[in-house]
Amino acid sequence: MAKAANKESAGGATRLVSHLAKVFRERERLTQKELGAMLGxxxxxxxxxxxxxxPASDEMLIKLEAVIGDGLGVFEVARELVLLDKYPSQFKDYAMLEQRAVSISSYVTLVIDGLFQTEAYARALIGGGYPPLSDQRIDELVAARMARQALLDRAPLPHIELVIEESVLHRVVGNRAIMREQLLHLISCARRRNVTLQVLALDKGRCGEHAGLYGEMKLVETPDHTRVVYxxxxxxxxLISHPAKVSGYCRRYAKILAQALSPDESLGLIERLAGEE
Known part of the structure; x- marks a missing residue:
């Protein structure tokens, strides 16, 4: 449901699209009812x-471009910018880097990485957080998270690495049916040619070594082949770009990778947890 409060929280791209939609509609001498009928x-x-x-949905922007865009591509360009508006403020800078990345290497310790979440898992996770969010905001964040996953099929294909703590696979989010669906989706993702998925076993550290104890990180290689840490x-x-600091995080990630189960062992573990073996 539309709310007046959204006007105050809308980002710059969303505000611009609102203005342009009205200007383009009036230029075509269409009423709101007439334009609505044309768009559905x-x-x-x-x-x-x-x-x-x-705010305009991605589907609405596509239709606006086709019906009143006049071939200018304004609403097409706005699709990415409006999507950025929907992300939490602290995530926007990273989101722009992620969509253009050559490679992304992630280590996660609490929940499944967003690029690999099912819609049901993401909804349960976002909806169950604190402080509580409105249903509309939950819908926006879930849609934005799902839209990020187009990266997995982007051309040229990025290389995606994920090291996931085994405890994440045991942590039920939503309910067991949602969690099983999520594990099956992870299995499917792990079989992609541009994805490498490894699990850091629960018993890692019993011999005194565990390189991941300082927590989660993402290493991103940009199109100009520089590396940043998020x-x-x-x-x-x-968002860390200082070369010496980035180098330190890269070495730590390499050690985490070395301590994890192999991709085949990791896939077998996830299959067992999902009941596929």
């Missing part, structure tokens, strides 16, 4: 778009 929406939905009470402790954002 109600007049109220077009009004909510133009006032900023309800971390998000307690909803704060840390």
């Amino acid at each position: 929406y109600s007049a109220a939905a077009i009004s909510a778009l133009e006032t900023g009470a309800q 971390m998000e402790p307690q909803e704060e954002s840390l």
Whole structure:
């Protein structure tokens, strides 16, 4: 449901799209009802778009481009920018890097990485967080998280590595049916040619060595082949580009990778947990 409060929280791209949609509609001498009928929406939905009470969905932007875009590509370009508006503020800088990355290497310790989450898992995770979010905000965040996964099929294909603590595979999010679906999805992802998935076993550390005790991290290789590190402790954002610091994190990640189970062993473990063996 559209809310007036959304007008105050809307990002710059969302506000611009609202203005452009009205300008382009009026240029075509269309009423809100007429444009809505052409797009498959109600007049109220077009009004909510133009006032900023309800941000445009990706589907609506595609239709706006086709119907009133006049070949300028304005609404097509806006799709990525509006999506960024929907991300939490601390995540936006990383999101832009992620979509253009040559490679991403992640180590996660609490939940499944967002690039590999099912919609049901993501909804349970986001909806169960604190402080509680509105249903609309949950819908926005889930949709934005699912949209990120287009990266896995982007051309050229990025190389994605994921090292996941075994405890994450045992932590039930939502319910057991959601968790089993999530494990099956992980199995499917692990079989992609551009994905390497490894599990850091629960008993790692019993011999005194565990390189992952300082927590989660993401290493991103950019199109110009520089590397940055991204971390998000307690909803704060840390984006590290200092070469010496990045080098240190890369060495730590390499040690975590070496301590993890092999890709085949990891896949077998996930299959057993999912009941596929």
